[in-house]
Amino acid sequence: MFETTSALTAIDVNTGRFTGRRGLADTLLTTNLEAAAAIAAQVRLRNLSGLIVVDFIDLEASEHRDAVYQALVAALARDRARTTVLPVSALGLLEMTRQRLRPSLEESLTEACPACRGRGRVAAVRVAACDLLRQLAAEAREFPGCRLTVSASPEVLNLIRTEDRGFLGRLETDHRISLDFIEVPGAAGQRFDITRELQAGGKKV
Structure with missing residues (x-):
């Protein structure tokens, strides 16, 4: 240990x-x-x-x-x-x-937790963003044509909407999905949530 x-x-x-x-x-x-x-x-x-x-x-x-x-x-x-x-x-x-x-591996992959004033560690913004993008890609492949709503910290959303804009665009085009983003200030541990709405004939199902 x-x-x-x-x-x-x-x-x-x-x-x-x-x-x-x-x-x-x-x-x-x-x-x-x-x-x-x-x-x-x-x-x-x-x-x-x-x-x-x-x-x-x-x-x-x-x-x-x-x-x-x-x-x-x-x-x-x-x-x-x-x-x-x-x-x-x-x-x-x-x-x-x-x-x-x-820097140590922990320092590279995490950052000081703002909620406990640095006594704990949370995932770094880039690490959380990569996790989010992987899950978005998996959802898009499994449920083409759906609407995905992402709730995450402003830091994570700003990062993927700027540096990963091309990747998000390809997901929307290749899998015919729609992406919505909701900023959640102070999201604990850079956590995120993805909700899915399946649509048939323009109606939610």
């Missing part, structure tokens, strides 16, 4: 349902070694940076803790960003820092 705050990123490792066949110590070591490889990959994919604290499952044997530490160091060797990794403590905690090369 990954949890990012303004101060650090916390990563929690647990065994899940895996119990192993050779005893608890082997199970914990195997789980932590697998987690070390997965953490290195996720750190790169998510573009995490700054202080990162990993809560590995407690290992009593110092050689097991060292094996997990070495596994993580080896897995991070291919990372272009500079990393500093400290050994696993007796409590199972490992601290590391990673150079910031570009």
